[in-house]
Amino acid sequence: xxxxxxxxxxEIGVKGKNRYLFENALVQQIKYALKKCDGEFAxxxxxxxxxxxxVSDFDYEETVAGLQKVFGISGVCPxxxxxxxxxxxxxxxxxxxxxxxYPDKDRSFKVAARxxxxxxxxxxxxxxxxxxxxxLDAYPEMRVDVHKPDILLNVEVRDKIYIYxxxxxxxxxMPIGTGGKAMLLLSGGIDSPVAGWMIAKRGVKIDAVYFHAxxxxxxxxxxxxxxxxxxxxxxTGPIYLHVINFTDIQLYIYDKCPHDELTIIMRRYMMRxxxxxxxxxxxxxxxxxxSIGQVASQTMNSLMxxxxxxxxxxxxxxxxxxxxxxxxxxxxxxxxxxxIQPYEDCCTIFVAKHPVTKPNLNIIRRHEHNLDxxxxxxxxxxxDTDEVIVVR
Amino acid sequence: MEVYLDNSATTRxxxxxxxxxxxxxCEDYGNPSSMHHKGVEAxxxxxxxxxxxxxILKVNEKEILFTSGGTESxxxxxxxxxxxxxxxxxxxxxxxxxxxxxxxxxxxxxxxGFQVTYLPxxxxxxxxxxxxxxxxxxxxxxxxxxxxxxxxxSIQPIGEAGALIRRINPGxxxxxxxxxxxxxxxxxxxxLHVDMLSxxxxxxxxxxxxxxLYIRDGAKVSPIxxxxxxxxGMRSGxxxxxxxxxxxxxxxxxxxxxxxxxxxxxGLRTMFIRGVExxxxxRVNGCPDGxxxxxxxxxxxxxxxxxxxxxxxxxxxxxxSAGSACSSNxxxxxxxxxxxxxxxxxxxxxxxxxxxxxxxxxEIQYTxxxxxxxIPMLRKYTRR
Numbered sequence: 204x205x206x207x208x209x210x211x212x213x214e215i216g217v218k219g220k221n222r223y224l225f226e227n228a229l230v231q232q233i234k235y236a237l238k239k240c241d242g243e244f245a246x247x248x249x250x251x252x253x254x255x256x257x258v259s260d261f262d263y264e265e266t267v268a269g270l271q272k273v274f275g276i277s278g279v280c281p282x283x284x285x286x287x288x289x290x291x292x293x294x295x296x297x298x299x300x301x302x303x304x305y306p307d308k309d310r311s312f313k314v315a316a317r318x319x320x321x322x323x324x325x326x327x328x329x330x331x332x333x334x335x336x337x338x339l340d341a342y343p344e345m346r347v348d349v350h351k352p353d354i355l356l357n358v359e360v361r362d363k364i365y366i367y368x369x370x371x372x373x374x375x376x377m378p379i380g381t382g383g384k385a386m387l388l389l390s391g392g393i394d395s396p397v398a399g400w401m402i403a404k405r406g407v408k409i410d411a412v413y414f415h416a417x418x419x420x421x422x423x424x425x426x427x428x429x430x431x432x433x434x435x436x437x438x439t440g441p442i443y444l445h446v447i448n449f450t451d452i453q454l455y456i457y458d459k460c461p462h463d464e465l466t467i468i469m470r471r472y473m474m475r476x477x478x479x480x481x482x483x484x485x486x487x488x489x490x491x492x493x494s495i496g497q498v499a500s501q502t503m504n505s506l507m508x509x510x511x512x513x514x515x516x517x518x519x520x521x522x523x524x525x526x527x528x529x530x531x532x533x534x535x536x537x538x539x540x541x542x543i544q545p546y547e548d549c550c551t552i553f554v555a556k557h558p559v560t561k562p563n564l565n566i567i568r569r570h571e572h573n574l575d576x577x578x579x580x581x582x583x584x585x586x587d588t589d590e591v592i593v594v595r
Numbered sequence: 596m597e598v599y600l601d602n603s604a605t606t607r608x609x610x611x612x613x614x615x616x617x618x619x620x621c622e623d624y625g626n627p628s629s630m631h632h633k634g635v636e637a638x639x640x641x642x643x644x645x646x647x648x649x650x651i652l653k654v655n656e657k658e659i660l661f662t663s664g665g666t667e668s669x670x671x672x673x674x675x676x677x678x679x680x681x682x683x684x685x686x687x688x689x690x691x692x693x694x695x696x697x698x699x700x701x702x703x704x705x706x707x708g709f710q711v712t713y714l715p716x717x718x719x720x721x722x723x724x725x726x727x728x729x730x731x732x733x734x735x736x737x738x739x740x741x742x743x744x745x746x747x748x749s750i751q752p753i754g755e756a757g758a759l760i761r762r763i764n765p766g767x768x769x770x771x772x773x774x775x776x777x778x779x780x781x782x783x784x785x786x787l788h789v790d791m792l793s794x795x796x797x798x799x800x801x802x803x804x805x806x807x808l809y810i811r812d813g814a815k816v817s818p819i820x821x822x823x824x825x826x827x828g829m830r831s832g833x834x835x836x837x838x839x840x841x842x843x844x845x846x847x848x849x850x851x852x853x854x855x856x857x858x859x860x861x862g863l864r865t866m867f868i869r870g871v872e873x874x875x876x877x878r879v880n881g882c883p884d885g886x887x888x889x890x891x892x893x894x895x896x897x898x899x900x901x902x903x904x905x906x907x908x909x910x911x912x913x914x915x916s917a918g919s920a921c922s923s924n925x926x927x928x929x930x931x932x933x934x935x936x937x938x939x940x941x942x943x944x945x946x947x948x949x950x951x952x953x954x955x956x957x958e959i960q961y962t963x964x965x966x967x968x969x970i971p972m973l974r975k976y977t978r979r
Binding site: 417418419420421422454457547552553 | 902903904905906907908909910976977
């Protein structure tokens with residue numbers, strides 16, 4: 204029965220002179236999301252609002268689900284259009300709307316009429332009272348509550364008359380593309396996809412880098428990362444996934460550095476490589492899924508040790524999250540099932556039984572000098588053999 | 596060089612098989628149940644397949660039931676026999692090293708109130724007839740023993756077991772999972788006192804998704820699929836005509852020169868084992884050379900994780916199988932390897948090579964060479 208959607212956006216509304224930029228970005232993102240839905244749509248920006256009109260038959264559930272993945276949308280209101288053919292026809296339409304949307308009539312309601320066209324014969328107060336009366340006549344078991352109604356029935360007189368009452372929550376945040384671009388360090392785990400999703404939700408376009416260590420990590424581990432990137436891309440649009448072959452660097456560190464520092468030194472090189480790609484691809488920051496104290500390489504000391512090798516800011520949206528909270532988000536964005544597939548990633552293959560938890564920066568730097576002979580060349584080779592997968 | 600040594604997982608289809616299947620799918624595509632000419636034509640393939648397979652097993656073609664493969668054959672054999680005979684008794688016997696397509700239906704039957712005895716195996720992966728004899732009870736309705744083990748290639752004394760079961764309790768049905776044995780050995784169910792035998796096409800260079808179950812005429816087995824009543828009501832569903840035609844063609848081709856092929860594979864196996872023994876700290880699991888299946892070698896390589904070795908070989912174009920679940924996140928070591936007493940620290944270092952008629956001497960030499968280079972390199976880098 205619904206043929207259109209009113210798109211509600213939260214934070215963009217309070218923007219000043221830049222507001223149109225955000226709105227235009229949101230329209231772009233909505234159009235992109237609707238391409239994947241069955242049906243044809245027109246997206247229009249009028250009266251300081253964004254409307255999605257279906258111009259053909261469409262799949263309602265699929266369309267709502269698609270819109271619910273567009274960052275910047277705080278709510279989606281399914282709407283019915285009624286041609287202005289006199290108040291009597293409008294009354295019939297409102298009563299029939301109530302009947303179809305609310306089969307269970309034991310509810311309170313309030314009519315909220317609004318007139319963009321002030322020459323309509325009734326004013327807003329009269330419309331509220333008349334339409335309310337018609338609904339009560341038709342369904343005596345319903346009751347009016349002007350303070351906390353179960354149903355807030357909006358009736359707006361514009362080019363046509365718009366009727367809507369339900370708001371389906373959207374993801375919130377800001378439209379992709381309004382916040383620059385960041386490079387996500389994507390492993391196969393639970394945390395990094397969530398971190399990427401959270402930063403993207405603030406309007407940031409995401410690219411990603413994955414460290415692959417054949418033969419220690421398998422092709423399926425790589426496929427898993429591609430699958431995770433695809434889940435994020437459902438919200439963010441295409442992701443450029445950089446696959447870096449990390450094996451030789453890892454083995455070289457294994458040969459030259461104390462074993463309990465392996466993970467931390469390895470992570471420092473991952474950050475360096477990620478930053479290099481980030482700079483080359485005009486990213487404004489790195490994103491990781493680190494959370495304080497989760498593992499040895501994520502203590503405050505370890506984070507300091509990995510942080511110092513980068514000039515770009517490193518965004519760690521999960522830094523104060525508990526694991527169960529991260530899991531809750533990953534379930535919400537549908538990455539959890541993929542993340543828990545049992546393929547080993549390169550961080551765990553050589554991990555020491557007791558890695559350092561409080562690395563001493565001076566000692567780490569000194570031990571890194573053991574790598575001086577070949578490491579630059581290995582890093583260059585790794586960067587040169589970067590495999591870029593465009594994930595949609 | 597591409598060297599495919601994972602033939603116990605699946606095999607490359609013979610060209611003749613795929614050509615025949617293409618013809619069946621695109622020209623002789625009728626439904627064998629249809630009354631018109633197209634249907635009769637399709638039915639002819641089924642008849643021919645039944646006769647071909649029956650001849651190979653020296654049984655009657657009425658005793659061949661086409662299925663979707665090994666798993667379905669095993670399920671019909673176990674669940675169908677249990678359902679048909681539960682009034683006679685509720686005790687079943689199998690071995691500890693069966694394929695999950697046996698172990699899982701057994702677990703299901705246990706939940707339905709049946710009792711199951713799991714026979715242990717020795718270090719070479721063989722059951723003892725004495726254990727079987729002791730396990731037999733008056734209420735034992737079914738014994739299921741695999742012919743050739745899929746992980747280590749050990750072969751069970753099927754004929755002796757069959758004779759023993761017949762002697763102790765002639766009413767007990769004897770099922771054999773011959774998914775790895777068919778196409779490698781000449782197996783004659785009637786002589787071995789076998790009542791049911793499972794076979795899969797894709798292990799013998801046929802297509803995936805098709806197989807058969809031999810059911811001795813007179814053995815009481817209930818269907819597990821109901822519907823249009825095809826195959827005399829034993830397995831409803833339109834027959835997979837192209838698959839069945841391919842299965843028969845593959846079986847025909849494999850059995851045409853079975854003896855030469857197996858002699859050659861035994862030679863390759865011996866050569867392979869000699870070659871890898873030189874690497875050091877590498878152990879062959881299961882049967883000693885000369886016994887066991889010609890096409891399977893299970894190796895435990897101390898100090899190397901099987902998954903890593905698998906991928907390292909993959910980089911050189913060699914495809915093998917990890918002998919056991921291996922990821923650190925999935926602590927489910929193989930039941931077979933545990934049952935033959937492979938030490939804990941080798942469970943995760945076990946890898947399976949399986950050969951086929953396509954395997955060449957050059958490929959084996961190349962693989963030995965790759966192993967001798969890769970294993971010492973991988974041993975250097977381990978978790979400390």
